[in-house]
Amino acid sequence: MKFLKQFMLLVLVLLNLQLFGQQPVKPIEITTDKLSMIFTVDKNQRIIYHYFGNKIEGSRQAFLSRGFIGQPDSNDDLAPLAFPAYGGRYYLNPALKVTHADGLLTTDLMYEKHEEVKLDNNKTQTVLYLKDRLYPIYVQLTFTAFAKENVITQSAKVTNKEKGNIKVENIASSYLPLHAESYYLTHFNGTWAHEMQQEEEKLNHGIKVIETKKGVRATQAQNPSFLISLNHPSQEDFGDVYGGSLAWSGNFNLSFELDESYRLNVVTGMNPFASTFTLSTNDFIETPEMIWTFSDKGRGQVSRNFHDWGRKYGMAHGDKVRPTVLNSWEGAYFTFDEKTIKDMIDDAAKFGIEMFVLDDGWFGNTYPRNSDGAGLGDWQTNVKKLPNGLNNLAQYAVDKGLQFGIWIEPEMVNPDSELAKKHPEWVVQSGQREKLTMRNQWVLDLSNPKVQDFVYDIFDQTVKQSPHISYIKWDANRHIDNVGSTYLPKDKQSHFWYEYVRGLYRVYERIRAKYPDIDIQLCSSGGGRMDYGAMKFHNEVWPSDNTNGLDRVFIQYGANLFFPAMATASHVSTSPNHQTQMMMPLKFRFDVAMSGRLGMELQPKDIVGDEYDFAQHAIQDYKKIRPTVQLGDLYRMVSPYNGTNWAAHMYVAKDKKEAVLFAYSLAYHGRTTYFEEKLKGLNPDKNYKVVEINKKPGSRTFDNDGEVFTGEYLMKVGLRLNIGDAFASSVLMISEQ
Numbered sequence: 001m002k003f004l005k006q007f008m009l010l011v012l013v014l015l016n017l018q019l020f021g022q023q024p025v026k027p028i029e030i031t032t033d034k035l036s037m038i039f040t041v042d043k044n045q046r047i048i049y050h051y052f053g054n055k056i057e058g059s060r061q062a063f064l065s066r067g068f069i070g071q072p073d074s075n076d077d078l079a080p081l082a083f084p085a086y087g088g089r090y091y092l093n094p095a096l097k098v099t100h101a102d103g104l105l106t107t108d109l110m111y112e113k114h115e116e117v118k119l120d121n122n123k124t125q126t127v128l129y130l131k132d133r134l135y136p137i138y139v140q141l142t143f144t145a146f147a148k149e150n151v152i153t154q155s156a157k158v159t160n161k162e163k164g165n166i167k168v169e170n171i172a173s174s175y176l177p178l179h180a181e182s183y184y185l186t187h188f189n190g191t192w193a194h195e196m197q198q199e200e201e202k203l204n205h206g207i208k209v210i211e212t213k214k215g216v217r218a219t220q221a222q223n224p225s226f227l228i229s230l231n232h233p234s235q236e237d238f239g240d241v242y243g244g245s246l247a248w249s250g251n252f253n254l255s256f257e258l259d260e261s262y263r264l265n266v267v268t269g270m271n272p273f274a275s276t277f278t279l280s281t282n283d284f285i286e287t288p289e290m291i292w293t294f295s296d297k298g299r300g301q302v303s304r305n306f307h308d309w310g311r312k313y314g315m316a317h318g319d320k321v322r323p324t325v326l327n328s329w330e331g332a333y334f335t336f337d338e339k340t341i342k343d344m345i346d347d348a349a350k351f352g353i354e355m356f357v358l359d360d361g362w363f364g365n366t367y368p369r370n371s372d373g374a375g376l377g378d379w380q381t382n383v384k385k386l387p388n389g390l391n392n393l394a395q396y397a398v399d400k401g402l403q404f405g406i407w408i409e410p411e412m413v414n415p416d417s418e419l420a421k422k423h424p425e426w427v428v429q430s431g432q433r434e435k436l437t438m439r440n441q442w443v444l445d446l447s448n449p450k451v452q453d454f455v456y457d458i459f460d461q462t463v464k465q466s467p468h469i470s471y472i473k474w475d476a477n478r479h480i481d482n483v484g485s486t487y488l489p490k491d492k493q494s495h496f497w498y499e500y501v502r503g504l505y506r507v508y509e510r511i512r513a514k515y516p517d518i519d520i521q522l523c524s525s526g527g528g529r530m531d532y533g534a535m536k537f538h539n540e541v542w543p544s545d546n547t548n549g550l551d552r553v554f555i556q557y558g559a560n561l562f563f564p565a566m567a568t569a570s571h572v573s574t575s576p577n578h579q580t581q582m583m584m585p586l587k588f589r590f591d592v593a594m595s596g597r598l599g600m601e602l603q604p605k606d607i608v609g610d611e612y613d614f615a616q617h618a619i620q621d622y623k624k625i626r627p628t629v630q631l632g633d634l635y636r637m638v639s640p641y642n643g644t645n646w647a648a649h650m651y652v653a654k655d656k657k658e659a660v661l662f663a664y665s666l667a668y669h670g671r672t673t674y675f676e677e678k679l680k681g682l683n684p685d686k687n688y689k690v691v692e693i694n695k696k697p698g699s700r701t702f703d704n705d706g707e708v709f710t711g712e713y714l715m716k717v718g719l720r721l722n723i724g725d726a727f728a729s730s731v732l733m734i735s736e737q
Helices: 002-020 061-065 299-314 338-351 389-399 418-422 449-464 490-514 549-559 586-593 609-631 711-716
Strands: 028-031 035-041 047-054 096-099 109-118 123-132 137-146 151-160 166-179 183-189 197-202 206-211 225-230 241-246 252-258 263-270 277-279 284-286 290-295 325-327 355-358 403-408 469-474 519-522 569-573 597-601 633-638 646-652 658-665 675-677 687-693 708-710 719-721 729-736
Touching (some): 028 123, 028 137, 035 061, 035 137, 047 290, 096 151, 137 299, 151 166, 151 299, 166 241, 166 290, 183 252, 197 549, 225 299, 241 252, 241 299, 277 284, 277 490, 290 299, 299 633, 325 338, 325 569, 338 355, 338 389, 355 389, 355 469, 389 403, 449 469, 449 490, 549 586, 569 586, 586 597, 586 609, 586 658, 586 729, 597 609, 609 646, 609 687, 609 729, 646 675, 658 675, 708 711
Parallel strands (some): 325 355, 325 597, 355 403, 469 519, 569 597
Antiparallel strands (some): 028 035, 035 047, 096 166, 123 137, 137 151, 151 284, 151 290, 166 263, 166 277, 183 225, 206 252, 225 241, 241 290, 633 646, 646 658, 658 729, 687 708, 687 729
């Protein structure tokens, strides 16, 4: 018996050593064609985050013995964990904070196992499984590596197996530790008509936080996309740059903490503000994905990685060119009838436009939608404005050779509407407190499944009004305040911010399941939802209601750091501009809009004389360069932020046989200065013919129009353009000979 007891004790000791003391033979590596992300498991069964950067081609074994600087006054090291939870020696902003069922505030995650599955020829998924040492709390970290695009996404899942409720007070999507001499953060801010304004700053000790608490239109003030450049401000074509973008349309929090060891700790995910999650036994919560890439060749390659990934995985129909569009909003606003719209369709057809979109004002009868003050929520066609219905208009457009689209704003409701009178409980509200209006409207509670069904039905019933509706402009014109839900129980009101976005995504998923081929524009008072969480259900984003050419240079520069040109709807509007009252040449307005998905946002009858002919030819020219602009690689040459008052970029086809250069003068430069830049992305061994398009009658900006140059010459010597005047611009089509 004594021998048996000793034997059993020895077995238990060996099992304990195997469970807690043994680490995997090899480091855990997540790879793409050019990137590696490497973790190890230490003797205490912690998963250590070692590396994210250029692919490690040689031995990885050195990571197993790689040590870290010791923590003062203890024997513990400062090794960065894969997913740092609050507890133990950890004192930084945590990726996870849990209060256990017994009230304990700390968590200590240990490695259980990891799995790797090849999803297809391009995608590999790696899951790291962690568990608290003392409590049955389980964490899964899911990484998906996209080989060709050199992008890695990460998300987290927490499951409660305790015999009681736990509170998840903070759960991030990802954690990234970096160590360098200095760090420069590029981030984006803005407001309505002034979205995606770039700022870059050197990070100092402490915590820099970028966040939003708006719930809807979450990206209108801040954006969940950013760049981190190591050791110097970010450059276009050299230097180590990390790019990150959180795929989430609600409240987010991006934390950049420079600690005492000069390590930058980046924690990204949903905003924990007023968002404690109560999980009962067997419940779980999953985070949105964080999208990461890296380049040692500057921010330009970061953008191209995002664009390649976005076209294939981050948006709908990213392999198909987008049509040119005439949208009715600035040309008609709420004041129109059937004749007004049919006249606009006629004019669009004459211009060579391929899609007509009827914007706000087409619905509501008891409360007619003649302004933004009534009718929102009552999605019946207004019989006074459109007595023959939407199908009549859609058929008319198709007969003229155009596709037809329609505007909706299904998440919102006016107090003056049949819907608000019938279902006041569907409105987001905070008990007996005042339901605050913004743009004369309230927000519907998408945490409620009945509201989700209603919003889905709005889309479904609208599309069913005509078999010729092939495009939907989905808008959302306010954010959330005085938050609260009549659907959620009182002990789960803090789940609202999460459940609203999840409810919205459930609606999107149902729509895409039934209507996979329809085009949907992502609009939210302009660029209020410029994120990859919503973008994957849409074909394009409306970056801003501001269509002024000068402002769009800056807005689209910021947007195209992460989103491809084909996702950026860019419209030519009238002069003076309706948002800014600025006046600028039609050529400049077209040249700016043609660097995205070209459209028009005006009354076509206002374009007359020589400008009419110019617009017609510009649209024809755009169709020639459209595949290169929408599907090619973006190379930025001159940033509008560099202080020269010039901006320039080019798109190069994947096979390098075609390219398009766009150059803009943003202010008067004087007679003695001139624009000259080297081109990028071409084949140095090929010959290219350079032709100026969008020329004004009797003038040109490129003196060597139509000549042939070697790719080497264009990239080493460059081209000179005559664009010194304010709002002068040039577009060059470059074709291999």
